[in-house]
Amino acid sequence: MSAQSKTFPHPNPPPRAGEGDERAARQSPSLPPRAGEEPAPEALLIGGARRADGGGLERIEWMKIRQDFPILQRKVHGKPLVYLDSANTSQKPRQVIEAVDAFYREHNANVSRAVHQLGEEATALYEGARTRLAAFIGANHRDEIVLTSGTTMATNLVAYSYLLPRLKPGDAVLVTAMEHHADIVPWQLICKSTGAHLKVAPINEAGELIVDKFIEALTPEVKFAGVVHVSNVLGTVNPVKELARECRKRGIPLLVDGSQAAPHLPLDVKSIGCDFYCVTGHKMCGPTGTGALWARRELLEAMPPFFGGGEMIKTVSFEGTTFADSPRRFEAGTPNIAGFAGLVAAIDYLSGIGMANVAAREHELLEYATPRLQAIPGMRIFGSAPGKAAVVSFLVDGVHAHDLATLLDQEGVAVRSGHHCAHPLMQFYGVAATCRASLAFWNTEAEIDAFVDAIGRVRKLLA
Ligand code: PLP
Numbered sequence: 001m002s003a004q005s006k007t008f009p010h011p012n013p014p015p016r017a018g019e020g021d022e023r024a025a026r027q028s029p030s031l032p033p034r035a036g037e038e039p040a041p042e043a044l045l046i047g048g049a050r051r052a053d054g055g056g057l058e059r060i061e062w063m064k065i066r067q068d069f070p071i072l073q074r075k076v077h078g079k080p081l082v083y084l085d086s087a088n089t090s091q092k093p094r095q096v097i098e099a100v101d102a103f104y105r106e107h108n109a110n111v112s113r114a115v116h117q118l119g120e121e122a123t124a125l126y127e128g129a130r131t132r133l134a135a136f137i138g139a140n141h142r143d144e145i146v147l148t149s150g151t152t153m154a155t156n157l158v159a160y161s162y163l164l165p166r167l168k169p170g171d172a173v174l175v176t177a178m179e180h181h182a183d184i185v186p187w188q189l190i191c192k193s194t195g196a197h198l199k200v201a202p203i204n205e206a207g208e209l210i211v212d213k214f215i216e217a218l219t220p221e222v223k224f225a226g227v228v229h230v231s232n233v234l235g236t237v238n239p240v241k242e243l244a245r246e247c248r249k250r251g252i253p254l255l256v257d258g259s260q261a262a263p264h265l266p267l268d269v270k271s272i273g274c275d276f277y278c279v280t281g282h283k284m285c286g287p288t289g290t291g292a293l294w295a296r297r298e299l300l301e302a303m304p305p306f307f308g309g310g311e312m313i314k315t316v317s318f319e320g321t322t323f324a325d326s327p328r329r330f331e332a333g334t335p336n337i338a339g340f341a342g343l344v345a346a347i348d349y350l351s352g353i354g355m356a357n358v359a360a361r362e363h364e365l366l367e368y369a370t371p372r373l374q375a376i377p378g379m380r381i382f383g384s385a386p387g388k389a390a391v392v393s394f395l396v397d398g399v400h401a402h403d404l405a406t407l408l409d410q411e412g413v414a415v416r417s418g419h420h421c422a423h424p425l426m427q428f429y430g431v432a433a434t435c436r437a438s439l440a441f442w443n444t445e446a447e448i449d450a451f452v453d454a455i456g457r458v459r460k461l462l463a
Contacts, residue, residue: 060353060357062444066442069092072442077412079412080412081412082413082414082454084414084438085415085436086263088416090440092342096285096286096349099341103337103341103342110334110337111126112328113310127142129290132348133145133147133292133347135351136262136347136350137267137294138271143325144294144295145327146293146295147327147331147335148278150282151182151280152280154279154292155186156306158255158293159189160186160306161306162224162276162299168195170195170196172199172219173196173197173223173226174198174199174218175198176203176227176238177203178231178425180228180259181421182257183226183257184226187226199217201214206383207388211239214243215246218246218247218250223252223253224252224254228260230261230391231383233391234382234425235389235391235392235393236385236388248273253299256274257278259280263350265359266355275295276299278293285346286346290340290342301325305323305332306330309333310333310334311328311334362440365441365443366390369448372449373392373452376396376455378396378397379395381393382394391436395434399462402417404458407458408451412450412454415437416436
């Protein structure tokens with residue numbers, strides 16, 4: 001049976017007016033449900049993804065959790081798959097796959113339009129994703145969550161709805177040198193049409209943001225800042241709380257790109273103190289085409305719609321349109337409903353394991369992998385910030401990143417090669433591309449050994 005219960009109503013129907021905050025808070029994995037209410041996410045999980053007694057890391061049966069991921073059973077080029085590309089997209093546990101399947105088999109309908117039973121069920125699932133996401137990232141209220149197709153959609157929404165009306169010639173947007181293109185290009189487009197410009201806060205060779213320089217760069221012409229929480233290339237975890245505090249002192253809104261943080265760290269946007277936070281579902285065990293923008297409520301309420309169409313209106317006539325309240329006025333058209341049903345299951349799944357446990361296990365795997373990789377002759381690892389996430393970008397002397405990734409694939413090992421949508425970062429290091437191995441909590445030490453051995457064989461082959 002799937003995490004997505006076979007019996008409807010869905011365990012997480014949308015709250016009625018006024019109950020969103022309280023419900024979101026109660027869905028926090030650390031809080032038990034009240035008697036007679038929906039089960040906590042843990043209770044929805046099937047398989048090994050649970051703590052035996054709410055205890056520590058050693059109590060989690062990671063090998064059992066691994067069995068939740070059907071794709072890990074497959075072979076590639078006749079070899080067992082070693083998937084080290086979770087930063088690109090995560091694999092999906094069967095609870096998520098079954099939730100998507102159950103949506104189409106049992107609940108398929110459009111959202112917010114039909115009064116019939118299936119329409120209500122589909123709406124409950126979709127709105128359930130909003131409630132789950134709010135609890136997962138520590139939002140104050142579910143209405144602070146705009147459901148999007150991912151981070152790219154979220155940053156573009158902020159660029160066009162929030163920033164475009166506010167920027168003037170001479171203004172600036174501050175980013176860091178380690179941003180993903182999703183946190184560069186939307187601001188560049190807006191700068192181009194307003195006469196504003198981009199400023200870049202530098203990093204050091206270890207791949208750490210130079211915080212003093214970031215703060216120094218927060219000059220009066222800066223009207224907005226964007227910072228990645230966890231770098232998809234370096235694994236660096238930026239001190240977003242401190243950066244948010246400095247931005248707030250100067251009245252500069254800060255967007256944090258949490259694409260690589262949400263799958264790996266416990267989150268609390270309230271305590272970070274930023275103004276916008278973006279997540280993307282497909283990196284957090286959920287389906288592609290799902291994600292969210294979190295924004296402080298007063299900011300969302302002041303933002304005009306970006307996309308127009310169905311679902312986002314109150315009234316339409318040929319004389320004019322009135323718009324739905326936020327966040328729905330940003331959700332024009334039919335969304336990826338099945339995807340959001342899957343995202344509910346993904347969040348329940350991760351919450352059931354506990355994000356502190358996920359972070360600790362991935363750290364353990366990184367600690368295992370790093371010295372073994374460093375011992376390979378000619379190995380160059382990019383990014384050595386203390387406390388970095390389990391992402392290792394690397395090059396081996398004399399071997400092109402794409403050749404290395406292609407030959408590793410022949411060994412069953414999936415790593416990404418290329419610029420990782422971070423051209424400026426590649427320029428900083430003076431390389432065109434790197435290979436990147438990104439770990440997830442279900443990876444094993446044996447897989448890391450297989451990966452290291454495979455690099456050794458590739459080196460010999462090319463020698
Ligand atoms: N930001 C970071 C740091 C990422 O790693 C990614 C995806 O690789 C994105 C943004 C874009 O996410 P999506 O393509 O899911 O919108």
